[in-house]
Amino acid sequence: MRFHTRKWVKPEDLNANETLFGGKLLAWIDEEAALYSIIQLENNRVVTKYMSEINFMSSARKGDIIEIGIEVVKFGKTSLILNCEVRNKMTREPIITVDNIIMVNLGADGKPTPHGKTEIEFVKDRLDK
Known part of the structure; x- marks a missing residue:
């Protein structure tokens, strides 16, 4: 798995237990899934359709860096x-896993449209073409 984004857990990200608020973490995951999909599908009209069971395995605290x-x-x-794993950058301890996130490619009309992609592409490879 490639870890694309790091976040620093700040006081405004905490819940009443002084750990990372799950809703904040899910928002970060949703944003990362959207950005990843937009880049892969080369279309900025991508939406989240579904997230499978979310498995919280440990917590993050103020000052932790997660990836x-x-x-x-x-x-x-x-x-x-897609699937997703969030872990503590320093300890590598898993914080959360999401087995399936379904992102849908939309056309200009806002309806699902075929994207024509069948494999992962890296931006550097697109630039070489």
Whole structure:
């Protein structure tokens, strides 16, 4: 799994237990999944359709640095299925896993549209073409 983004857990990210608020972490995951999908599908009209069971394994505290990892599970006709792991950057301890995140490619009309992609592409490879 490639870890693309790091976040620093700050006081405004905490819940009443002084640990990272789960809703904040899910928002970060959703944003990372969207950015990853937009880059892969080369379309800024991508939306989250589904997130599978979310497994909280440990917590993060103020001052921790976490990293968000995303990998492609499958390319669908109009979708991209991802999984995600968030871990503590320093200890590598897993914080959360999400097995399936379905992102849907939309056309200008706001409806699902085929993206034509079948494999992961890296931006550096697109620039070489």
